[in-house]
Amino acid sequence: MALISTLRGLDATQRHTVAASFLGWTLDAFDFFLLVFVLDNIAAEFQVDHTRVTFAILLTLMARPIGALLFGRLADRYGRKPVLMVDVVMFSVLELACAFAPSLTVLLVLRFLFGIAMGGEWGIGASLAMESVPASARGAVSGLLQSGYPCGYFLGALAYWLVFSVFGLGWRAMFVVGALPALLVLYLRAKVPESPTWRAARDRGSRRGALEAMRGHGGRFVYMMLLMAAFNMFSHGSQDMYPTFLKSQMHFQPGTVALLTMVLNAGAIVGGLTFGSWSEHVGRRRAMVAAALLALPCIPLWAFGGSAILLGVGAFLIQVMVQGAWGVVPTYLNELAPHDVRATLPGFAYQLGNLLAAGTATIQSWLAGRHGGNYGLVMACWMAAVALALALLAWRGPEVRGVSFDPERS
DSSP states (O other), X not given: OHHHHHHHTSOHHHHHHHHHHHHHHHHHHHHHHHHHHTHXXXXXXHTOOHHHHHHHHHHHHHHHHHHHHHHHHXXXXXXXXXXXXXXXXXXXHHHHHHTTOSSHHHHHHHHHHXXXXXXXXXXXXXXXXXXXXXXXXHHHHHHHHHHHHHHHHHHHHHHXXXXXXXXXXXXXXXXXXXXXXXXXXXXXXXXXXXXXXXXXXXXXXXXXXXXXXXXXXXXXXXXXXXXXXXXXXXXXXXXXXXXXXXXXXXXOOHHHHHHHHHHHHHHHHHHHHHHHHHHHHHOHHHHHHHHHHHTGGGHHHHHHOOSHHHHHHHHHHHHHHHHHHHTTHHHHHHXXXXXXXXXXXXXXXXXXXXXXXXXXXXXXXXXXXXXXXXXXXXXXXXXXXXXXXXXXXXXXXXXXXXXXXXXXXX
């Protein structure tokens, strides 16, 4: 209800901007997660083990800081909207190219390039949305934006079910479907204006260079990066190997895997919307800490439920907490960032955190192999340790709820 009330309080232009930013992150995540559903299919075609294919996830995550820095600096200099449009086209084209990879090596190169393009979207989309809405709406809009990530995962599960169970096609068809996000550019061009905060700074001639803008904020940048490393270990640790766990350890069929993944992401959407809005009342830090700690009692059911029903309940609940914590991230990082690097710094810190967490899927796959293929045990231990680390980091951070985005005060 808080989200609906907030959205009703926005004007039509602001709603279009929020919708476009939400769709951008949704479709970006959709393209990323298509890969996790077909790891075993790719491994079978190229006659390699799962761990070698998970290197594609590692490379994508490693490349994302490059894109965050490159596209973020372009967006800080030339505007959020045009750079976001270019970025969306790039990651869509690269996703399509993956469908025609003749070898695992070529696929790995394409996933690295895709990671560069994917890395630029979050920071630009989040800054565009946060700079376009009132300060009182940031928490609710933040939760909505971050819910785009599980929405993308949900759509990926739906695509997997349609491609494999309904149409009986192979993994390459998944990447053909992944070209559809390019259509978002038409909506961006027609309905979304440039960030009013960026336009005001341009008109005043108040833009500074990145190094000048960051002077005195080095400690804050390091904190943001470490926080995002914990956040990415939290989300990727609960999501990336989950379909493989369901197929390889639980021996579920594609339809069941797709259904459970949809349930997982329904919980994630509920969590992002709930905790994002709640952070407007209790503060960003308290909302993140509460969500991280509440994930702990959900772990046994999520990893060891045994039946599809119990695993589904556990998946729903743990993702309420995982993405509940994440629902605060877009507004929190943007409120931490100086104006002149708001399109660059949050996304760059986020993606550097991703870089530090990039080995999550590969490490989990390797550990599971060392423990007789027991993905459930490995993921449970991983999530418990990361939840505690995340709660501690969030609690030690600054509270910046409602900070002014006026360029003259940043």
